[in-house]
């Protein structure tokens with residue numbers, strides 16, 4: 019059940035989508051039938067979203083994306099719309115299903131050069147989809163730029179032309195659509211920026227591709243939805259006590275920089291850790307004591323004091339980095355926590371501390387994961403792109419890697435779950451599993467919101483949720499908390515929204 023629901027959230031590579039098509043066609047559904055159903059889905063979206071759009075332009079490219087445009091044009095013509103089709107290559111040059119779709123269309127058709135967006139109420143973009151192989155240039159690139167400058171709304175078939183389905187990158191230039199209709203499952207490019215912003219509202223149409231094909235294909239990338247992790251989340255048991263829900267620790271920075279750690283600690287408590295203790299340097303104990311209530315406080319002045327605290331094996335999840343200060347202390351604490359068998363969320367200054375010797379961190383993470391004996395990563399890294407660059411400079415600067423590729427490579431190298439943050443946060447595990455997040459609002463771009471996220475991750479780790487699922491759940495909840503609050507959000511508001519997020523999680527399906 020959980021497996022099936024997760025498969026609904028799968029994001030397919032070009033090869034995986036091709037394989038799903040191939041298996042469906044081999045099982046008896048001809049390609050032209052899939053194209054016909056794709057066209058019906060496009061027409062349905064057009065008629066439902068733009069009931070008043072009379073003058074419709076269909077732009078048809080040289081492949082099957084163009085074939086979909088011909089087939090959609092035929093349906094809209096039958097529905098009484100004033101349809102004109104503009105083609106990049108003459109219909110007689112099309113092949114296979116696209117050629118058949120073009121032959122079945124008997125409305126007006128002209129070369130692309132005759133197209134003027136201003137003369138239409140709506141444009142259907144069927145230039146390029148999954149087969150986009152290189153950057154747009156010349157006549158097509160100019161046309162796309164004119165189209166984007168015009169006010170006419172665009173519905174894209176499969177992907178806005180110019181967007182890479184694999185990476186969300188703009189190849190040359192790309193159509194800015196109001197809506198996109200894709201088939202069977204989304205592709206990473208629908209969620210990764212800038213692709214996501216170019217897609218507008220995405221509708222996914224089944225078109226009869228066999229969902230059982232996914233069992234053979236075994237995709238490893240998913241949209242971050244509860245179906246991915248709900249079954250692994252720890253929930254308070256009826257007769258449980260607080261220690262059943264884990265004991266999280268957050269390291270505080272010095273007296274003038276304690277707020278970030280408190281944000282993480284409050285979030286950890288709200289997100290369900292049974293107990294949360296702040297480890298504070300001596301000079302910050304009074305400041306922290308004046309602010310903390312349910313969060314407990316312990317002095318931790320140096321590695322000796324830390325070693326004695328780590329003797330308490332009930333302390334099981336740690337946050338190090340928010341407001342901590344970058345340097346030798348952070349490095350020593352991180353290594354000590356991992357060596358003691360703790361699960362560690364390393365954020366902000368904690369990440370930057372390893373800038374000159376990332377290998378030391380990766381080796382500590384590898385040793386910790388091996389010592390656990392369950393191949394469960396002990397380390398969760400939560401970098402934004404600047405912090406990511408400090409730990410993984412070569413991966414960050416390599417040409418042609420998507421954000422998804424970057425997070426996966428980093429996770430494998432660091433033997434850690436990597437949460438590469440942003441509007442399109444990617445969560446990746448060393449075994450190649452990845453999730454792309456779509457919850458949240460731009461109001462999350464506010465000081466301290468990342469600190470709150472690290473606390474939510476730690477709460478899940480403390481409760482025993484596996485690291486990948488813990489990180490993915492935390493990112494989803496963090497985004498939902500922001501959505502529930504709305505405009506005017508500051509980081510302090512996020513923990514207080516978590517009860518609503520939990521209530522919503524209980525009430526809704528995947």
Ligand SMILES: NC(=O)C1=CN([C@@H]2O[C@H](COP(=O)(O)OP(=O)(O)OC[C@H]3O[C@@H](n4cnc5c(N)ncnc54)[C@H](OP(=O)(O)O)[C@@H]3O)[C@@H](O)[C@H]2O)[C@@H](O)CC1
Pocket residue numbers: 039049052053054056079080081082083084085086145146147148149150151152153154155158175176177201225
């Ligand atoms: N059963 C199925 O599979 C179903 C698939 N469906 C639909 O098929 C679509 C995929 O079709 P597709 O594979 O034919 O690719 P498509 O996106 O039309 O483009 C390929 C053409 O573009 C050309 N070309 C590429 N880049 C270029 C550039 N920059 N500038 C200029 N030309 C460029 C490329 O030329 P070449 O690289 O060969 O020179 C080739 O001619 C998919 O998105 C969905 O809409 C649905 O019907 C449902 C069932």
Ligand SMILES: Nc1ncnc2c1ncn2[C@@H]1O[C@H](COP(=O)(O)OP(=O)(O)O)[C@@H](O)[C@H]1O
Pocket residue numbers: 366402439440441442443457458459460461462463464465466467468469470471496
């Ligand atoms: N435009 C945006 N839309 C959605 N989420 C965002 C956006 N910008 C930032 N975020 C999220 O907000 C958080 C910011 O974290 P971070 O950059 O570490 O900030 P800070 O260091 O101030 O806490 C991350 O979880 C990130 O994914």
Ligand SMILES: [K+]
Pocket residue numbers: 083143144145146147174175176177178179
């Ligand atoms: K398209």
